[in-house]
Amino acid sequence: MTADLSRLSLNTATTKRWTLREAVDGAVRAGLPAVGVWRDRVQEVGLAEAAKIVADAGLRVSSLCRGGFLTAEDDAEATAALDDNRRAIVEAATLGTHELIMVVGGLPEGSRDLVGARRRVADRIGELAPFAAGHGVRLVLEPLHPIFAADRAVLSTLGQALDLAEPFPAEVVGVVVDTYHVWWDPDLQPQIARAGAAGRIASYQVCDWILPLAADPLLSRGHVGDGYIDFPTITRWVAEAGYTGDVEVEIFRESVWDAPGDETVGTLAARYREHVQPYL
């Protein structure tokens, strides 16, 4: 393993065509010490086998993606969502990761009650927290870019995520700093500092903001360095906040997915060395 990649983690969504085993092997070949794992890749092979694949390769699991979707107004849907989150918590514990990324969900179908949806998220984090704590897993709140406020996550800023996290111990509810989602925030530096001081930065995820947006804006994420984000500055803020954990590269983009996996991993490692690692 190259020393300067010692905090770099491959999120399995970045190499979308690879199975979990292929992603783990690809990470090992490139000298990466960790993977961030999506649940679909775990379910493909089964939880026990997934845990074995990662452990046998000697990799860390930097995070499990993802729980959440907690905004339902309907009781049955809400119950189903809570059950699914409990399964995700068990999966995270079994895979040996402390961090379960939570995308909290958008407005329920036909609803415009953003204030109410946000209140339900807070309530349901409260319901899940004891179960997560009992399994040694942290619920990691992910603020999403406001472009997704209607349809994917009513959690829109790091400050809002920290307000939500505040009633809970730092080891039970944390936040992720994902550059794509938060780079624009005029309050970013103080909120990263606040998150670090509270011990709540559970993950630092990097990818770039590319224009023009893809038809599905979710797929506008790109390789670090290809877009508008100032990685040296944001990375310094994260480092100054005391974060010493893994840096995950999570890219959703057709052209990245169409490239051979090893090429994608090579590119992201090179970009990490240039734009991120020197500032950590």
Place this chain on the structure above:
Amino acid sequence: MTADLSRLSLNTATTKRWTLREAVDGAVRAGLPAVGVWRDRVQEVGLAEAAKIVADAGLRVSSLCRGGFLTAEDDAEATAALDDNRRAIVEAATLGTHELIMVVGGLPEGSRDLVGARRRVADRIGELAPFAAGHGVRLVLEPLHPIFAADRAVLSTLGQALDLAEPFPAEVVGVVVDTYHVWWDPDLQPQIARAGAAGRIASYQVCDWILPLAADPLLSRGHVGDGYIDFPTITRWVAEAGYTGDVEVEIFRESVWDAPGDETVGTLAARYREHVQPYL
């Protein structure tokens, strides 16, 4: 004029195919007391004639759109931008409106220095403020949705706009609350209250957030009621903040532009009556 339309203003961008005279006539036919005017419509007929068209019709000009674009790194570009803003200030004064909407501009070509761009905006607002004050015109800072942070406005939240405005008198630097741009903000209610308490709400602009986004996200604005925004709630917040001015409808959307102008004005008036006016 119907009493309940007494605060409704037609922004000329909403009826894009209409000249200024056509827009003024359309507003009068529909019983609207005001228009928000874009500079291109003024320049088409000349400033003196534009002022006469509006005055002869007995309409208020709720705002002039727009000044701004203050982020240039290059000195010549910056000087040209300041000169253009001074012209816009003169135009606003001549048209008899107090409110000049400012879209501050995105990152300069090739730059990723968001912090620096924001600093230049603050500096240049400071340069323009005395000239604006001398002409009885207010520089109205418009926070744009973070989707536009890279390419159109590094001013992304109402809180950030109010921080920028703070060093200046409320009559010289204000803010606009445009629902499309700010509806997602978890800090929206307190920031609207803060803007109202400071006497800085210069305009309330309404239109809806529609999904899926148009290929050009700028054109995703839609008629009030067609999307995800909770107009009763946000309108109540604006009213509780003490705002008593005009409510402008400003929609950029191909299907709205393709409709006959009178139909568009009829629709926006009906939507205003249903979703906005009762909560003012």
